[in-house]
Each structure stands twice: as structure tokens, then as C-alpha cells.
Amino acid sequence: MDATHDDWIRRAQTLQLPGPHIIDGVEHETDDTFTVVSPRDGRPLADVADGGAAEINEAVAAARRAFDSGPWPRLAPAERGRVLLRIADLIQAERADLALTVSLEMGKPITDAHDIELRALINTFRWYGQLTDKLADESPHTAPDTLALVTREPAGVVGAVVPWNFPLTLAGWKVAPALAAGCTVVLKPSENSPLSALRLAKIATAAGLPHGVLNVVNGSGPIAGRALGLHPDVDVLAFTGSTAVGRQYLRYAADSNLKRVWLELGGKSPNIILPDAPDVEKAAATAAWSIFFNQGEMCTAPSRLLVHSSIAERVSEVIVERARALRVGDPLDPSTEMGPLVGQDHLDRVLGHIHAAVDTGARLRVGGERTLPQTGGAYLQPTVFDRVAPNAALAREEVFGPVLSIFTFDDLDEAVALANATDYGLAAGLWTSNLSTAHQVSRALRAGTVWVNCYEEGDLTVPFGGMKQSGNGRDKSAHALEKYTEVKTTWFQL
Numbered sequence: 381m382d383a384t385h386d387d388w389i390r391r392a393q394t395l396q397l398p399g400p401h402i403i404d405g406v407e408h409e410t411d412d413t414f415t416v417v418s419p420r421d422g423r424p425l426a427d428v429a430d431g432g433a434a435e436i437n438e439a440v441a442a443a444r445r446a447f448d449s450g451p452w453p454r455l456a457p458a459e460r461g462r463v464l465l466r467i468a469d470l471i472q473a474e475r476a477d478l479a480l481t482v483s484l485e486m487g488k489p490i491t492d493a494h495d496i497e498l499r500a501l502i503n504t505f506r507w508y509g510q511l512t513d514k515l516a517d518e519s520p521h522t523a524p525d526t527l528a529l530v531t532r533e534p535a536g537v538v539g540a541v542v543p544w545n546f547p548l549t550l551a552g553w554k555v556a557p558a559l560a561a562g563c564t565v566v567l568k569p570s571e572n573s574p575l576s577a578l579r580l581a582k583i584a585t586a587a588g589l590p591h592g593v594l595n596v597v598n599g600s601g602p603i604a605g606r607a608l609g610l611h612p613d614v615d616v617l618a619f620t621g622s623t624a625v626g627r628q629y630l631r632y633a634a635d636s637n638l639k640r641v642w643l644e645l646g647g648k649s650p651n652i653i654l655p656d657a658p659d660v661e662k663a664a665a666t667a668a669w670s671i672f673f674n675q676g677e678m679c680t681a682p683s684r685l686l687v688h689s690s691i692a693e694r695v696s697e698v699i700v701e702r703a704r705a706l707r708v709g710d711p712l713d714p715s716t717e718m719g720p721l722v723g724q725d726h727l728d729r730v731l732g733h734i735h736a737a738v739d740t741g742a743r744l745r746v747g748g749e750r751t752l753p754q755t756g757g758a759y760l761q762p763t764v765f766d767r768v769a770p771n772a773a774l775a776r777e778e779v780f781g782p783v784l785s786i787f788t789f790d791d792l793d794e795a796v797a798l799a800n801a802t803d804y805g806l807a808a809g810l811w812t813s814n815l816s817t818a819h820q821v822s823r824a825l826r827a828g829t830v831w832v833n834c835y836e837e838g839d840l841t842v843p844f845g846g847m848k849q850s851g852n853g854r855d856k857s858a859h860a861l862e863k864y865t866e867v868k869t870t871w872f873q874l
């Protein structure tokens with residue numbers, strides 16, 4: 381996109397923002413509404429329907445009908461694939477408006493929304509659209525007078541609950557494989573970012589997805605999310621969000637129908653830089669980019685930098701310099717590198733972490749304060765601490781903001797022990813030129829993804845998810861289909 385800041389502002393003034401839920405393929409108004417506020421300037425963006433148990437019941441009933449007696453699960457896989465590919469094409473056609481919607485509702489810089497979030501979403505629908513007819517079931521070698529078929533069948537009605545930090549990509553990571561598998565879906569986006577999800581549902585209907593196959597209900601987590609989690613007609617609940625709320629979904633399943641619960645949760649990811657890193661400056665610059673990318677609102681954010689003490693000051697200086705130079709500002713300006721946090725409440729929470737760290741003796745190297753208050757937006761300076769005690773809250777708790785803690789170590793065993801000293805296990809980084817060290821440390825790290833000499837690399841072909849309290853199951857790749865299918869054995873006596 382060659383659009384300028386002014387172009388995006390003009391486009392925002394005429395952007396049509398949706399409001400009603402999408403249930404059974406049509407818009408569904410409710411008397412209750414809530415207002416989505418843009419973190420860019422603290423101003424109201426749109427009023428959207430506020431759903432509760434009644435709307436969740438209607439949406440689940442529509443998804444149940446579409447699954448039990450509708451065409452979707454019964455289509456040839458290639459036919460389902462064609463619809464997913466049409467969805468990808470229509471998203472591409474509406475890419476600029478969808479990127480703008482995301483940027484306005486949650487504050488992501490427009491360049492990242494357009495080039496990263498939307499690209500990931502389009503790739504997701506394309507990839508699963510192309511995969512549907514390339515899968516095969518199994519027939520294990522059993523006794524000669526028998527035949528065993530092991531087939532994967534669509535798991536049924538999927539409840540998908542997603543957060544606001546990548547509202548479309550993360551919705552796509554649930555919805556596309558679930559649809560590819562032949563499931564039907566009720567999506568509950570975060571109340572911070574319902575507008576882009578509503579637009580996605582309209583696109584899916586326009587692409588020919590049968591009514592009831594994808595439903596979107598807005599509403600708060602504790603009301604609409606809870607109703608979905610407890611619903612006896614939901615077969616699978618796929619969740620991305622915090623570990624605390626993930627725990628709730630396990631409780632909802634236990635208290636209802638033991639639905640399958642798949643969790644992509646928080647992180648406190650370590651990023652280890654060894655003195656033999658192939659390029660120490662690049663390692664430092666990547667550490668800075670990765671913690672400030674998306675305002676630090678990344679579950680994979682490398683919020684704990686573990687640096688060998690012999691290079692610690694050199695690395696810290698590069699990072700502090702990058703933090704000072706980062707362009708923080710209006711997300712609609714294509715040159716902005718970091719936008720506002722998702723809202724005032726979240727900004728206050730992150731500032732609370734910063735103040736607590738200062739109070740407990742951590743050294744603030746840069747940042748630490750709200751910025752651009754005249755805009756009315758929720759902007760924060762990129763922030764770097766060192767001398768953080770390993771048992772301090774900042775070392776253990778997920779901040780979900782642009783706040784880095786730097787720790788030092790003197791030998792590799794100490795680094796691995798520090799890296800693993802967390803309840804989380806989502807991701808980790810390692811910088812070394814020694815191949816054996818890379819393999820050995822990767823094996824020793826308890827994390828779903830280990831990046832060696834890079835960070836935040838990804839591709840649809842590779843699975844994504846966490847160990848320990850970062851969750852279970854995997855998004856992306858063919859592994860994601862395991863969440864949305866049940867394995868059946870059919871045994872024939874010949």
C-alpha cells in the first residue's frame with residue numbers, strides 16, 4: 381500500500397463499521413449494545429450488539445443445525461476448500477478496510493496490520509483451502525481376515541474465543557482449520573476488537589459459506605464467553621488468551637459436557653544471547669524489535685533477555701538506543717513503529733508492573749512512562765529494565781506490553797535454568813554459532829517453539845503452541861486439524 385497518513389485518516393472517516401452479531405448468516409440486532417473505543421485517541425468508534433446467553437444459545441443452535449443436517453460437513457473436501465479459497469480472495473479484496481478496522485480498534489500500526497496481520501489471515505485461509513483434499517485416513521496392517529479403518533471425522537460445533545492482539549490472524553488460526561475439517565463455528569471475539577471479526581463473518585457468507593457455519597457473537601468474556609464455554613451443544617472449545625481465563629474454560633468444560641478444550645495461553649519467553657552469537661548487534665537489534673513489535677502485546681514476546689555477562693553492556697546499549705529511536709505514534713501513520721496499547725485500563729496495568737519493578741529495585745534503563753497524552757490515546761514509552769531480581773513479579777508475570785527485563789548469566793547451565801524458571805512454555809530464543817550448543821540447548825528448553833539466531837519467524841507449515849501453562853494443542857499446520865477432528869476406528873471382519 382502506498383497510502384499516506386492523510387489517506388488513512390480520510391479512509392477512516394468513511395469506513396463502514398459493523399455492529400450486529402452474525403447468527404445463521406444474517407445480522408442479528410440486540411437491544412443492549414456496548415461502545416468500542418479506539419485506543420488511538422480514546423474516542424468512540426462504534427456501538428456493537430452486546431450478546432449474552434440468549435445470543436450464544438441462538439448461535440450454537442444455528443451451528444448445531446448446520447453441522448447435524450446442513451451441507452457443510454457432507455461436502456467433498458475439495459468443495460470446502462474452494463469456499464475457503466474464495467474467502468481468502470474476498471479478504472484480499474477488502475484488505476485495506478480490514479487492516480484499518482484492526483488498527484482503529486486495537487491500535488496496531490497500519491503498516492503491520494496491512495502487511496503482517498492481513499497477510500497472515502489471507503495465507504491461513506489459502507493454506508487450509510488448499511489442504512482439504514490432500515489428506516488421507518489410515519488402514520493399519522491387521523490380521524489377514526480383518527480390515528481396520530482409522531478415520532478422522534469433523535468434531536462438531538466449535539466455540540472459538542480469541543483475544544484482541546491479533547484479532548483477525550488468531551480468529552483465522554481457529555476458524556480456517558475448523559471449517560476445513562468440516563466443523564461449524566461460533567466465534568466470540570474480544571470486546572476490544574469485535575469489528576474486524578464481524579466483517580470477516582460477512583465476507584465468509586459472501587464467499588458462499590452456508591448459513592450457520594460461521595456465527596459471530598460479540599459480548600464480554602465473563603458473560604458471552606462463559607455461556608459458550610458452558611454450552612452443552614458445543615463439542616470443542618478453542619481458546620487463545622490468558623492462562624487465568626484458559627483455566628476457566630477447563631472448569632466450564634468440567635461443569636458441562638466435557639467438551640474438548642484447546643488452549644493457546646500466555647508466555648514469559650526467554651531469549652538467550654551467548655558470546656558466540658553469529659552477530660551480537662543483530663541479536664540485540666532483534667531482541668529490541670521482538671519485544672516492541674505489536675506494542676509488546678504478543679504472547680511470544682521475548683520479555684526476558686538472558687545475556688552472557690561478557691557482552692551484557694554492549695547488548696543493553698544497542699537495545700536502549702533502539703528503544704529511544706522507536707517511532708511511537710498514531711497507528712494510522714504508515715511510518716509509526718509502535719502504536720498505543722489496547723486501552724487505558726491495559727495501559728494502567730502495564731504501568732502498575734513498571735512502578736512495582738522500580739519499587740522492588742530493578743534499574744530502569746529507558747522509558748517507563750505514558751507518552752503523547754495530548755492525543756487521548758493509550759501510548760507508552762518502550763521500556764527496558766536490568767538488575768531485575770529473578771523472583772520479582774516482573775521476571776515471572778506476563779506484562780503484555782513493551783517492557784523488557786535484561787538478566788545476565790555466566791555459564792550455559794545457569795542460562796538454561798533461568799530460561800526454564802517459569803510456569804510458561806510458549807517460546808524461546810537462542811543466539812549461538814555453535815551447532816551442538818544450539819541443538820542441546822533447544823532440547824533442554826521447555827518451550828513449544830525455539831528460535832535459533834532469529835525470533836518471531838513463522839510459516840503456516842509449522843505448528844504453534846505451548847508447553848506447561850502456555851497451553852496444549854497446536855494452531856497452524858496440519859497439526860491444527862487434530863483439534864477439530866475425532867479419530868474413529870471401524871473394524872471389519874472379512
Ligand SMILES: NC(=O)C1=CN([C@@H]2O[C@H](COP(=O)(O)OP(=O)(O)OC[C@H]3O[C@@H](n4cnc5c(N)ncnc54)[C@H](OP(=O)(O)O)[C@@H]3O)[C@@H](O)[C@H]2O)C=CC1
Pocket residue numbers: 541542543544545546550568569570571572599600601602603604605606609620621622623625626628643644645646647678679680778780806845846850851
Ligand atoms: N498462545 C497464544 O497463541 C496467544 C496467547 N495470547 C494471550 O492472550 C492474553 C491477552 O489477551 P486478553 O484478551 O487480555 O486475554 P483474556 O484471557 O483476558 O481474554 C481472551 C478472551 O477470553 C475472553 N474472556 C475473558 N474473561 C473471560 C471469562 N471469565 N470467561 C470466558 N471468557 C473470558 C475475552 O473476552 P473479552 O475480552 O470480551 O472480555 C477474550 O475474548 C495474554 O495472556 C496472551 O499471552 C495472545 C495471543 C496468542
Ligand SMILES: CCCCCC/C=C/C(=O)O
Pocket residue numbers: 496500545546549550677678679680681836838
Ligand atoms: C509475525 C507474527 C505473526 C503472529 C501472529 C499471531 C501471534 C500472536 C501472538 O504471539 O501473540
